Amino acid sequence: MCIVLLTTAHPSYALIVVDNRDEFILRPTSRPHWWTSVPEKHTDLRETQEVLSSRDLQRAEQGTWLGVTKDGNIAVLTNYRETNTNDSAHPVHGTRSRGGMVTAWLGANPHEKVSDFVSRMLGGGVGNVGGFSLICGKLRPKRHGDSGQKALEPLAIISNRNDSVDKVPWICEERGQVYGLSNTCYGDPNTWPKVEIGERLLSEAVKKAVDQNLDEEGLMDELFKILDTDTLPQQPDMAFEDCIATLKHSIFIPPIGDEHHKSAMERARARGKIEQFDEATEELRKEERPDETSMGFETGMYGTQRQTVILVDWEGNVTFRERALWNKHGHPIARPEGDMTFRFKIDGWEDGRGSML
Template sequence: MCIVLVTTAHPKYALIVLDNRDEYILRPTSRPHWWTPNQEPSSSVTNGAHHRTATQEILSSRDLQRPEHGTWLGITKAGHFAVLTNYRETDTHDATHPVSGTRSRGGMVTAWLGADPSESTAEFIERMLQHGDVKGVGGFSLLCGKLRRRKTADGRDTLEPLAILSNRSDSADEVPWLCGQRDEVHGLSNTHFSDPKPWPKVENGVKLVREAIKRAVEDDLDEDRLTDALFGILDSDTLPIDESRSFEAYIPILKESIFIPAIGGQKNRQDMLRALEDRKETELDEAKQELRDEERPDQTAQGFDTGMYGTQRQTVLLVDWDGNVTYKERALWDSHGVAIPRGEGDMSFKFKIEGWT
């Protein structure tokens, strides 16, 4: 039950993004790193339609469970940004909106991150809807766009708007656009953005972000202190814990809490114990090897739906008015299901968006 919070309310930043990835803790996932989806510019075919692709340098973590090795959040040096939340399907008999599809939802994120830099957000949205590329995957909402500073008629700086692509939209006219004006705060979780009854965790998140930005401006917080405050929002835990409750019993109340602590039944706890045993057996071999680098994927023999469920990764993204990006991801669990103390699993990246203005 992931959550994304975005705002244009801070005067020093064109965009601030907060994200919790809630997932089975043992699901194999890489740490963030720079990668390219293809090495040479080429043309590809999407459901019979040809479109040109070009090499993009992408910064993201990657899901290693599905063969697409997609992601839930990423950004490119050219300023393509995307973050995805699943849509919680409740009708298992709705063939047009499957609970899980033949393709990974994470591929929707990389479809935009790997798109030709000359393609506009609107053109991408039209292409994905017109050629049915949003079909064949489980329900999702994709907040995406090209991060660019633009001037209003009266000379004020604003951000080029972001779109929310979903397989709940039948045409581009139904796609919401946001963050094109200053002082916006929005939240998105596992229901449609236009849902008339927002989830409590989203309403609370929007409130907390607005309050945090107000305090940050009043106290003139530097970037490190601002980032700490934003991670504090992502740690907001209001979920009542009952160890006798199964994971399925928790599902209806996950919409209440921004942060999800490790939850699950007896089977989930047994999976975690097996993962710890695997760690004991392999740590001697690992001690003999020097880790390649920070790009080494977390490896685990566990399946995607084993182990406890909870907030696995947290990300804060800051983009200032000069196009400087700060990307910080916090891992809360290692590949064997061992909790990582806050801050010890952090990775940070800084770069400047090419073509920002």
């Protein structure tokens, strides 16, 4: 039950993105790093993308849930919570990775317009994928109207619950706004409580940062406080499936699971004394996932695994910070010992290429 919150309300930043990845804590996942992606059907090295992201090591595609490129492509994904296992048009687990939808944009030809990518994906590029929403776009400034007010090129929200290009939402073009998305469709009239809470807290954090003239580290602290907001209604001995239904109420998800989830965590921690994590993970897979056709990874406890904050200022400077809350053996990491921070300037931010739509 991941959540992503975005705002254009801070005067010093073109865009702020905060994100919680909620997942099975033992799911093999890399730390953020730079890697090179070559667009499909292209061999010209000038068309490669330098991508900054963590990567999901469970699926062959090694996709991700969030990333940004040196050229300014940005993408963030949330799953759509499927509940009807008999709906063949919307599988719970598709044969293709949702994370591959993120890398499809992060690794796209850097000259491809966002609108063309949206059309290409909705024209058949999202088939055989479990339900998802993808926020994607090119980080570029634009002149907004006759006032000359600074603004960003808008970001699109693609969903395989919507095959109509003209119904795709576009966000983040207007200043002073806050947006939230979790595991339902964007614009769902039944807004999830965690999204309402997140949008309110993000507005308050930006106001505090401006009023108190907080520096970047002070702002970061306020944003990570939002991602740590735990309002999950729990009852003793609540079954895992019953817990899942309550996750829409909390931004942060503490570790939840039944006895077999807890036992798997304890075994992983015991094996943590052995540094060969891949070997330990394979043993867990054999014990917990005897059916190799399963497309899920449901070993160990479930909860908020990673937290990310992205700041983009008006000079095109990006600060990307990911906070790991658990190590690869399932041991908790004290905040902020699991932080990794990257800073870079977006190529082409000031080159005057105009609209990326």
